[in-house]
Amino acid sequence: MTSTSENSFNPGKGPGSPVGVALLGYGTVGSEVLRLMTEYAGELEHRIGGPLVLKGVAVSDTSKPRAGVAPELLTEDAFALIARDDVDIVVEVIGGIDYARQVVLAALKAGKSVVTANKALVAAHSAELDDAAEASNVDLYYEAAVAAAIPVVGPLRRSLAGDQIQSVMGIVNGTTNFILDAMDSTGANYDDMLAEATRLGYAEADPTADVEGHDAASKAAILASLAFHTRVTIDDVYCEGISSITAGDIDAAKQAGHTIKLLAICEKITDKDGNQAISARVHPTLIPRDHPLASVNKSFNAVFVEAEAAGRLMFYGNGAGGAPTASAVLGDVVGAARNKVHGGRAPGASTYANLPIADFGDTPTRYHVDMEVVDRVGVLAELASLFSDRGISLRTIRQEEVGEHARLIVVTHSALESDLHATVEALKDMPVVKEINSVIRLERD
Numbered sequence: 001m002t003s004t005s006e007n008s009f010n011p012g013k014g015p016g017s018p019v020g021v022a023l024l025g026y027g028t029v030g031s032e033v034l035r036l037m038t039e040y041a042g043e044l045e046h047r048i049g050g051p052l053v054l055k056g057v058a059v060s061d062t063s064k065p066r067a068g069v070a071p072e073l074l075t076e077d078a079f080a081l082i083a084r085d086d087v088d089i090v091v092e093v094i095g096g097i098d099y100a101r102q103v104v105l106a107a108l109k110a111g112k113s114v115v116t117a118n119k120a121l122v123a124a125h126s127a128e129l130d131d132a133a134e135a136s137n138v139d140l141y142y143e144a145a146v147a148a149a150i151p152v153v154g155p156l157r158r159s160l161a162g163d164q165i166q167s168v169m170g171i172v173n174g175t176t177n178f179i180l181d182a183m184d185s186t187g188a189n190y191d192d193m194l195a196e197a198t199r200l201g202y203a204e205a206d207p208t209a210d211v212e213g214h215d216a217a218s219k220a221a222i223l224a225s226l227a228f229h230t231r232v233t234i235d236d237v238y239c240e241g242i243s244s245i246t247a248g249d250i251d252a253a254k255q256a257g258h259t260i261k262l263l264a265i266c267e268k269i270t271d272k273d274g275n276q277a278i279s280a281r282v283h284p285t286l287i288p289r290d291h292p293l294a295s296v297n298k299s300f301n302a303v304f305v306e307a308e309a310a311g312r313l314m315f316y317g318n319g320a321g322g323a324p325t326a327s328a329v330l331g332d333v334v335g336a337a338r339n340k341v342h343g344g345r346a347p348g349a350s351t352y353a354n355l356p357i358a359d360f361g362d363t364p365t366r367y368h369v370d371m372e373v374v375d376r377v378g379v380l381a382e383l384a385s386l387f388s389d390r391g392i393s394l395r396t397i398r399q400e401e402v403g404e405h406a407r408l409i410v411v412t413h414s415a416l417e418s419d420l421h422a423t424v425e426a427l428k429d430m431p432v433v434k435e436i437n438s439v440i441r442l443e444r445d
């Protein structure tokens with residue numbers, strides 16, 4: 001009888017062996033993957049140690065013309081394609097969750113390595129997918145799921161595997177970065193810049209997943225899982241989008257030397273009793289204009305990592321688009337193909353730390369509160385005492401006249417989110433507070 005450990009060793013097909021690839025999906029990314037795979041076939045063969053051979057392309061409708069792919073390779077039956085003995089690697093670039101989950105699980109269970117660009121799938125079902133990959137002793141790669149061409153999954157999983165990561169902060173959605181950057185540089189309002197993002201093809205016809213932060217939250221779940229060796233799913237990520245950010249907020253941020261970015265923030269936090277937990281959150285965030293992430297403009301993405309020994313690192317580049325995403329997909333295909341040829345398996349997801357996920361209320365944050373208050377003696381002291389009653393220290397207070405009222409912009413030091421939130425709720429009930437214009441969180445320098 002064969003032992004489990006013998007079963008779990010992949011001896012490899014041997015140098016020079018062909019590696020069969022099934023492509024599921026032939027949209028913007030799938031067609032670019034095939035173009036690169038075809039154009040650089042010779043070089044890829046050298047890098048892998050055997051040729052990549054396309055065995056089929058699964059699409060929803062084979063009657064539509066598909067440039068760049070031989071018609072006899074097209075099929076509507078993804079499951080039959082996956083099951084073929086000569087398919088070693090399945091590339092999933094369909095998107096969506098339910099059907100993608102079915103085909104990816106079918107591939108893993110059939111002993112095929114999988115490369116996917118599907119952040120929503122990985123962020124929702126990582127445990128099930130990792131277990132299936134582990135059970136079949138195959139690879140599951142998803143570099144393209146976070147910030148497309150920017151290598152960040154690989155560095156977190158391999159290059160930084162010897163370090164202690166303290167935080168990962170990323171601009172991981174190009175649409176929202178385009179909108180916020182355009183608001184910052186032109187003074188325009190949110191609706192006009194969303195319309196511009198749509199006109200230029202950054203925003204989808206339904207931009208909800210981007211502007212409400214859901215796309216970034218999927219990426220935050222993946223980044224937090226990798227950084228902290230803990231299973232983090234999208235349900236663990238606190239999420240707020242950018243649709244309530246006004247031109248006034250951007251202007252106030254500018255006057256204080258800040259800019260507003262939609263950040264995915266993943267941190268290891270330690271409470272007053274020394275217990276560690278993970279905070280993963282997505283929300284509009286004020287950052288100083290000299291912070292490395294502040295210079296990430298247009299639709300670019302960047303991921304800023306702080307690690308104990310490595311210090312501060314920033315990964316920057318194209319976070320979306322057919323070719324950049326295909327670059328990351330093909331990099332993973334090469335990695336999976338090398339293992340198919342030479343044997344072995346890439347390390348699977350590491351979740352040994354199994355840290356708890358912090359309640360959002362227990363997360364240390366900082367607030368930037370923009371409000372209009374009655375302009376008379378004692379109001380400032382009254383407001384300041386509301387913060388100090390909850391142990392919240394104020395960092396700066398800026399005041400300007402607005403008609404008969406005063407506009408006050410208060411920036412706090414770090415305090416628990418629940419205390420900051422309760423303080424703002426109490427501010428709303430104070431007769432001297434006429435309007436809370438906005439409350440935006442702020443990250444340290």
Ligand code: HSE
Binds near residue numbers: 202210319320
């Ligand atoms: N829609 C995303 C963005 C790209 O705007 O960055 C895919 O995650």
